[in-house]
Amino acid sequence: MIQLKGIQKQYGTGAAQVTALKHIDLTVNKGEIFGIIGHSGAGKSTLIRTINLLERPSAGQVLIDGVDMTALGTGRLQEERRTIGMIFQHFNLLTSDTVAENIAFPLRLAGQSKAQVAARVQELIGLVGLDGHGDKYPSQLSGGQKQRVGIARALATNPKVLLCDEATSALDPQTTQSILSLLLSINKELQITIVLITHEMQVIRSICDRVAVIDGGEIVEAGPVTDVFLKPQHPTTQEFVAQVEGNLNESLTVKNYAAGERTMIRITYIGEQTYEPVLFETMSGCNVPFVILQGTVSRLKETPYGQLVLELRGAEPEAIRAVELLRSRGLDVEVLRHG
Known part of the structure; x- marks a missing residue:
């Protein structure tokens, strides 16, 4: 055009x-x-x-x-x-x-x-x-x-x-x-x-x-x-x-991030999956405790999307397994920090 x-x-x-x-x-x-x-x-x-x-x-x-x-x-x-x-x-x-x-x-x-x-x-x-x-x-x-x-x-x-x-x-x-x-x-x-x-x-x-x-x-x-x-x-x-989304690096700095066997990840949902209990179903099956640090659900034009920042609490191998399980459900998962 x-x-x-x-x-x-x-x-x-x-x-x-x-x-x-x-x-x-x-x-x-x-x-x-x-x-x-x-x-x-x-x-x-x-x-x-x-x-x-x-x-x-x-x-x-x-x-x-x-x-x-x-x-x-x-x-x-x-x-x-x-x-x-x-x-x-x-x-x-x-x-x-x-x-x-x-x-x-x-x-x-x-x-x-x-x-x-x-x-x-x-x-x-x-x-x-x-x-x-x-x-x-x-x-x-x-x-x-x-x-x-x-x-x-x-x-x-x-x-x-x-x-x-x-x-x-x-x-x-x-x-x-x-x-x-x-x-x-x-x-x-x-x-x-x-x-x-x-x-x-x-x-x-x-x-x-x-x-x-x-x-x-x-x-x-x-x-x-x-x-x-x-x-x-x-x-x-x-x-x-x-x-419009805020700055992750400002709200979740190294100073206020708890050290230890903890892994910070960001999960991105796009489409109708945004409204499905994918996180609950996946994390229930891998027995890794987690805390939601930051999250949003909104729309890009007519497409629903969501982003969550989680702190996974446990040894790195368990955290990696949880990440792989989340990805196997079609979620976009980015590992932000491990410490």
């Missing part, structure tokens, strides 16, 4: 040149929600804006459904851009226009008739949950309502791709969740491909299928959210995961 090949972006020239993106290669599949997460200044805004060429890359190709956007002339590029909607962090609404007029704006630019515009606007107002607000002005709306207008406007021309540039960062947590739920329903109902950037791992965890982590203009880690979230490899990814 979307392919970024060898994307580079530099600003300035000579000694003043700054490299914002370095050799980016990414593929976004049709119909998925793909997240790009990074700190401020990491290059994520530049990256998402290369997809519709609001930022033209210094090198590389942007292909959407096989069409090389970087090779198009001005007229053809404008046509292709109509197939890409964009939602902005600060809404970018026309303050002197009503909700209905804001949504109608791209339809009028596309040359649709008044009847077509009116019908489409009413359809979109209902889709984003703004019934009864069509005649209001942006100043009369809450932040969440303004973003719903932005979403409706982005969907006006039936795009096949929806880009979200920090679409929830200006909203409170409750409103953020309602907007994420709306994006998820739009993705399911319209089968529209969504690419979003954020600095919040909670956003990625809530709705994304896959994620790329960007740091210093480079993709440092990428993959399915379940893999990246549950087994982060890069320090930047680990930092983002700690935003």
Whole structure:
């Protein structure tokens, strides 16, 4: 669906040149929600804006459904851009226009008739949950309502791709969740491909299928959210995961870890196994006492998962046998410490 090949972006020239993106290669599949997460200044805004060429890359190709956007002339590029909607962090609404007029704006630019515009606007107002607000002005709306207008406007021309540039960062947590739920329903109902950037791992965890982590203009880690979230490899990814999961190394330090014949392990459950008594059944059969030190049960989009940190009390051979039994039940078990 979307392919970024060898994307580079530099600003300035000579000694003043700054490299914002370095050799980016990414593929976004049709119909998925793909997240790009990074700190401020990491290059994520530049990256998402290369997809519709609001930022033209210094090198590389942007292909959407096989069409090389970087090779198009001005007229053809404008046509292709109509197939890409964009939602902005600060809404970018026309303050002197009503909700209905804001949504109608791209339809009028596309040359649709008044009847077509009116019908489409009413359809979109209902889709984003703004019934009864069509005649209001942006100043009369809450932040969440303004973003719903932005979403409706982005969907006006039936795009096949929806880009979200920090679409929830200006909203409170409750409103953020309602907007994420709306994006998820739009993705399911319209089968529209969504690419979003954020600095919040909670956003990625809530709705994304896959994620790329960007740091210093480079993709440092990428993959399915379940893999990246549950087994982060890069320090930047680990930092983002700690935003929502806490930091094991901080809460279970060597200082407060009891020494002796004790083994600390981390068990990861994914899917319906999360809700089954696998731990009880397995540990009952191997007669190794244990203490739960830390645990969580939650969801990654629609996939349930759980993580438990246990202290196994007993000699190392018994602890190893317990670990092997847990793994034989299909659990992911990592030995964190033995002492």
